[in-house]
Amino acid sequence: MAAYDFRAHRLFVDAPLAVGTPATLEREPSHYLLNVLRMQEGDRVLLFNGRDGEFLARLAGGSKKAAVLDVVEQTRPQPAAPDLHYLFAPLKHARLDYMLQKAVEMGAGRIQPVLTRHTQVSRVNLERMRANVTEAAEQCGVLAVPEVAEEIRFERLLGAWPAERLMIFCDEDAPIADPIAALKGAPRGPAAVLIGPEGGFSEEERAALLRLPRVLRVSLGPRILRADTAAVAALALVQATLGDWGQA
Structure with missing residues (x-):
């Protein structure tokens, strides 16, 4: 059944x-x-x-x-919310709507826009975001509706970052080319996936990320992916290796 x-x-x-x-x-x-x-x-x-x-x-x-x-x-019954945060540099409406829907389907428990140096969209419509998240939950059977948090500047996000949460961010210069191999070596527990803007992270932002106590750089292969595509790819990789796909 x-x-x-x-x-x-x-x-x-x-x-x-x-x-x-x-x-x-x-x-x-x-x-x-x-x-x-x-x-x-x-x-x-x-x-x-x-x-x-x-x-x-x-x-x-x-x-x-x-x-x-x-x-x-x-x-x-009501399941617990997934302890996976999805953080992203805001996109324009149509692509943002798509990305939010896929983040819900992929099991994000918290969704938050992050304003980076190269972010192209500086303002987000939280009401529209929450409506998209709710609609996606209705359509795909999700019961633990993700929290949609207000946008936050990159520096403030990292300044208050909890030491126990693993930060996973996509980086074409990741030392391990195979993302599955990189993720399988990471500890399970609270995690976040961060997708940067299409202009990429600045060198200062990348350096700040690497100073976090628990951080992992992940490559998404040899092709250049749009931010919304990268979101789906990264969340799928994390769920398959560290998340709940193997627990279903």
Whole structure:
């Protein structure tokens, strides 16, 4: 039997969920269920809030401004959030949207923009980012919705870096050309993946990264990758070697 029911519609709700307690939706999700999906009384939907797990619910009534659902049973318990941070230099909208969606699918537990010396986009729309993250979680069955943190300057990020968290950053000059070999030699535990801007890290930034107590440079091969492609490649490598792919 499949682990997830991909035929059922999933909906994120920012409210507590429990069996036997009706869920009243706000205007936007109510509009989506009633006007976009054209759901009828008795139709089912899977609800999650990133805290209580996933629940099967059935449309019980209400209005177009506030649909009411009966919460019938819990279908999956709430998992712990992955202890993998994804840090990146901001990109323009379309590519940023794609990158955020893939970071959710790849199991990032925290997502944070980092402003580096060569970052081309200096302002980010956090509300848009969080909406993209939530939508990606709805579509791919993720229950532990990643935290989206405010943008931070590179120097401030490193100044407050916790000594126990491994920093993994992509560097074409990494001493070990094989990224899998490099990652397999790293200790498991709290980790972060940092993707720099398309202009690369400055020499000062690279030197600052290498002064961290736990740091690993990873090569992504002989080809030049765009930042959004590099994000998917790096997260896949980390999950396959240090992350939860082998635990599924």
